[in-house]
Amino acid sequence: GADRPPVILYEEVVKRYGGFVALNGVSARVHQGEVVCLIGPSGSGKSTLLRCTNALEAIEGGRIVFEGQTLPTPALAAPVRRRMGMVFQNFELFPHKSALENVAIGPRTVLGTAKAEAEEKAQALLVKVGLADKAASYPSELSGGQQQRVAIARALAMEPEVMLFDEPTSALDPETVGEVLNVMKRLAEEGMTMIVVTHEMTFARRVGSWVVVFDKGRVVEEGVPKQVFEQPREQRTRDFFSHLS
Ligand code: ADP
Numbered sequence: 001g002a003d004r005p006p007v008i009l010y011e012e013v014v015k016r017y018g019g020f021v022a023l024n025g026v027s028a029r030v031h032q033g034e035v036v037c038l039i040g041p042s043g044s045g046k047s048t049l050l051r052c053t054n055a056l057e058a059i060e061g062g063r064i065v066f067e068g069q070t071l072p073t074p075a076l077a078a079p080v081r082r083r084m085g086m087v088f089q090n091f092e093l094f095p096h097k098s099a100l101e102n103v104a105i106g107p108r109t110v111l112g113t114a115k116a117e118a119e120e121k122a123q124a125l126l127v128k129v130g131l132a133d134k135a136a137s138y139p140s141e142l143s144g145g146q147q148q149r150v151a152i153a154r155a156l157a158m159e160p161e162v163m164l165f166d167e168p169t170s171a172l173d174p175e176t177v178g179e180v181l182n183v184m185k186r187l188a189e190e191g192m193t194m195i196v197v198t199h200e201m202t203f204a205r206r207v208g209s210w211v212v213v214f215d216k217g218r219v220v221e222e223g224v225p226k227q228v229f230e231q232p233r234e235q236r237t238r239d240f241f242s243h244l245s
């Protein structure tokens with residue numbers, strides 16, 4: 001609810017690459033259990049905001065507050081980063097490890113979980129993402145959708161407070177997009193707090209609890225999906241939607 005402090009608070013966040021302003025004073029908030037969908041044209045700063053949220057990159061102005069604490073600089077952010085699960089467009093699984101090993105390796109190496117326990121947990125997560133029978137398979141033996149579901153399981157293995165998705169289905173064959181979106185929908189229904197950068201407008205509309213529209217490094221509009229999709233207030237939001245169709 002809006003009366004509780006947000007899990008993530010963005011205050012006037014500024015991110016520059018040299019002279020280029022990628023985030024130009026972004027303010028937003030993400031509450032517990034919300035699925036915040038970031039939409040907007042290519043190059044508008046959506047991925048940059050996720051990378052800054054994960055403290056993979058420093059910001060030049062404003063602040064990002066995660067669970068009440070201002071994010072530290074990237075060099076000091078490993079403990080914070082561990083509490084956020086990041087899922088990228090291209091999965092980035094270890095190619096020479098099985099699906100099970102890919103999921104178990106985080107708990108084993110980072111959390112110090114014993115091998116048997118980490119593998120038991122990994123198997124349960126593979127069941128959760130519908131890959132019970134693929135534990136021994138290597139990434140090259142899996143479809144894109146299956147690899148992405150392994151990547152989601154790998155992120156969940158760290159028991160994150162929030163999941164950050166950057167266009168998780170953009171690199172997939174069309175026939176495997178649905179299986180990944182279904183896993184994400186189920187996570188949302190279980191109450192996972194999620195930020196999802198996506199071009200899947202049906203997902204944003206049906207699963208999103210809040211939609212944030214980016215353009216040129218700024219939030220141009222935000223609201224519940226029904227409002228943003230059915231009665232966009234801003235011309236730039238309407239322009240973005242018209243370019244999609
Ligand atoms: P989106 O995810 O919305 O497509 P990005 O956040 O990837 O947009 O990029 C926003 C802008 O910042 C783009 O113009 C992009 O070229 C620029 N940008 C992103 N990363 C870098 C970087 N490492 N160095 C220079 N410019 C970058």
Ligand code: MG
Binds near residue numbers: 046047048167197
């Ligand atoms: Mg992007």
